[in-house]
Amino acid sequence: EAEVAQSPRYKITEKSQAVAFWCDPISGHATLYWYRQILGQGPELLVQFQDESVVDDSQLPKDRFSAERLKGVDSTLKIQPAELGDSAMYLCASSLTVAGDEQFFGPGTRLTVL
Amino acid sequence: TQLLEQSPQFLSIQEGENLTVYCNSSSVFSSLQWYRQEPGEGPVLLVTVVTGGEVKKLKRLTFQFGDARKDSSLHITAAQPGDTGLYLCAARDKLIFGTGTRLQVFP
Numbered sequence: 364e365a366e367v368a369q370s371p372r373y374k375i376t377e378k379s380q381a382v383a384f385w386c387d388p389i390s391g392h393a394t395l396y397w398y399r400q401i402l403g404q405g406p407e408l409l410v411q412f413q414d415e416s417v418v419d420d421s422q423l424p425k426d427r428f429s430a431e432r433l434k435g436v437d438s439t440l441k442i443q444p445a446e447l448g449d450s451a452m453y454l455c456a457s458s459l460t461v462a463g464d465e466q467f468f469g470p471g472t473r474l475t476v477l
Numbered sequence: 478t479q480l481l482e483q484s485p486q487f488l489s490i491q492e493g494e495n496l497t498v499y500c501n502s503s504s505v506f507s508s509l510q511w512y513r514q515e516p517g518e519g520p521v522l523l524v525t526v527v528t529g530g531e532v533k534k535l536k537r538l539t540f541q542f543g544d545a546r547k548d549s550s551l552h553i554t555a556a557q558p559g560d561t562g563l564y565l566c567a568a569r570d571k572l573i574f575g576t577g578t579r580l581q582v583f584p
Contacts, residue, residue: 367519396572398574403563403577403579404576404577405481405483405565405567405574405575405576405577406520406565406574407574408572408573411572419572454519454520456519465522465525466522466569468518468519468520468521469519470517470518470519471517471518471519473517
């Protein structure tokens with residue numbers, strides 16, 4: 364069964380360091396999403412891609428976060444420099460199209476900033 | 478800011494009990510979704526409700542969309558330990574998730 368892949372599953376870093384997360388969506392899914400989820404709360408959208416283009420990055424803290432999906436397939440989310448408050452689960456999801464289709468989530472990357 | 482407020486925030490019950498989780502908003506949505514998330518995993522879609530007043534059943538789970546399409550509820554009958562997890566409602570068209578309800582079912 365097709366799944367969304369994410370790596371690493373866990374990342375521990377010190378504040379002010381740079382971190383990067385990778386996501387490989389389900390093959391053929393044009394839309395890719397990055398969410399941040401603080402423990403016990405609902406995910407919050409950071410950025411949404413349609414193919415290689417950013418559709419919505421209004422909630423992305425652009426002073427330290429960046430995201431790219433250069434070839435419209437896999438995607439990288441980067442944080443530089445990391446801050447203590449960035450500790451969270453970073454979830455990637457994909458859907459066939461933008462509107463209304465089911466989102467399939469990856470297992471997430473658990474980030475701890477010390 | 479559009480918010481989806483869930484209640485209760487935490488629920489700890491014995492196996493066999495019934496429970497209801499609520500998802501409320503002041504905004505109208507074209508549809509609402511319910512997800513379940515287990516520790517260390519991403520959310521998994523349970524159901525999408527689209528029509529005001531709609532009721533959908535998934536085995537022991539019953540989902541209802543409010544008539545005004547501002548709220549939804551999830552009712553679980555005879556809860557089992559396997560139902561343990563974080564339950565999230567979501568507005569798919571707005572990509573907004575609710576605040577979450579953490580359910581623990583003890584054997």
